[in-house]
Amino acid sequence: MTDPLMLKEAREAPRVVRRQLAENAEVTRRLADALRGRRPPYAVTVARGSSDHACTVLKYGLETRLSLPVASLGPSVHTLYGARLDLRGALVIAVSQSGASPDVVENVRMAREGGATTVALVNVEDSDLAREAEFVLPLRCGEERAVAATKSYLASLTALLPVVAALNGDAALTRGLEALPEALERTLEVEAQARDLAERYRFADNLLVLARGLHFGVAQEAALKLKETCGIHAEAYSAAEFSHGPKRLLAEGVPLLGFAPADAAGEATRRAYADLLASGADLRTLGPAAGSTLATPETGQDLTDPVPSALAFYLFAAHLALHRGLDPDAPPLLSKVTRTR
Template identity: 80%
Template sequence: MSLQTAPDPLMLQEARQAPQVIERQQRQNAEAVQHLAAALRERRPPYAVTVARGSSDHACTVLKYALETQLSLPVASLGPSVHTLYGTKLDLRGALLIAVSQSGASPDVVENVKMARAGGAMTVALVNVESSELAHEAEFVLPLCCGEEKAVAATKSYLASLTAFLPVIAELHPDQSLKNTLSRLPEALTQTLNLEAEASDLAERYRFADNLLVLARGLHFGVAQEAALKLKETCGIHAEAYSAAEFSHGPKRLLAEGLPLLGFSSADAAQSATLEAYASLVASGADLRTIGPSAGSDLSTPQTGHALTDPVASALAFYLFAGHLALHKGLNPDAPPLLSKVTKTR
């Protein structure tokens, strides 16, 4: 009589779909990308705002750095409750509003899109459920193209949220390097999946951690925010994300309590400053391990060819890390206590 092994958690199964999701997204969204890029050339917004919750909001942090560094477009995060709870109709005339949601079902995000569009903003929804109310209310829609996401902990929808707007930026930027890199991104993500055993080995170091501080800078900071959320959701670890630049302004005190660190490294303009900060922390006795494309990272991810796409591979490698950390802790990452797949807020 043979013993059957339990199937891998849905979280890991869905994370492994990332290369196919991104390839499908690029192929199916090609026409929508052209329409949106043309509208942005014609109606150049003076600034942009994002509206989202949870993992989607962390994707917006990455998108903020992308729009600001590549298009010189200032980006702010909208507080959804300013409109839905406090009743304020913000003056967003001429602005670009980007709403991000896997389900497209959260009333506060939908209501802000309706308010912004009625007030003269250009509204764009990055959404997985194309029949959702959010997709209906936005002027432009960039589908995430994930297919159904069953795991409570979002993985492929977060990764797809990171990439959905990048082809638009590539169309608006005079340099063709991003466009060329995007075509090779699914291959780079496939290479990242080959790191799963290494991710599991690194996760083993943290199996007894109850608290964890996650550090990053620049384009990777939104990945650090997402990592802290996922560690809470899937592993029951009290994790918090900090900018490596801000960490020494007070939070560094926590190192005296023996809290371990997980840092995201980069191979872009933030690399030198980030590595300098990490070296200083290690010299102070910090227990720090790193994930990312920077040379010497403990979990070294592929350099994808562009600063905007490197965080996608880093996030995917982290999901492998987090899924296996949950398993090392004897937890099921698909069944986090008290949580459900869709959270509707007002």
């Protein structure tokens, strides 16, 4: 059987990140120089779907490394309700594979006209979104044909990181980025383990995905992909918030998949998972933390660790769809580009 596009494109991740780092060097320098001069007091993100989940990861990165508060902008505030937000001086980051969603494009136009610094992380470089933004950080994925985004999501996690490294003079992050393609190549070596782990969920109807900190946006993405490619009702929760009510679902036998970080959130996450296991939870883990059910390579940098975790999950999700007799490239009712207004 021929492998689905979802798997083939996910396996391109090492090449995509390597190319992105090499070819975005000049725009990275220009954007970092501009932000040093303008010193935005806060940032907002504009995105939908997988791109919005990438923005959750970027939020943690910008807040923890640059102390820059980040909020998610609801596109309909402008496009449906007609409000023109005061974004003077703000850094506005739009993320989109296609750059074609009218509501994202319109919000970037509004923000730029209102005096914001606008940045587009986009794969299609001649798209409407790329034309509207002041700065464009290309994702460098090449064509992504699978309905389920994989390599474009991973590239969205990394495109802004060289700018972060330049702004705070973080040589360690730069080295971590340079080593990331090799870490992603090592992640591809766990595909057989991902396939085996997926087998145990082949008959699942529901699955809860837990994470904290930088991995939370990966958990959001995982829940979306489980719905999209596997027909499983999945939801993402903060491991810190899960005990505030959702834990009740354990009594119904709902299984858990937890992302296990090795960064500052690692110990708190480990304790939360230990408590859940003591309560009888059906919990398996994925990530760079020691003892993970599906262990991913540590990259040596908290901002880059989520990338191998996300890649390993994509391998898991694609094989889970195949175990369930589904084609992850042809999810019912969905198409590659969704144009919201």
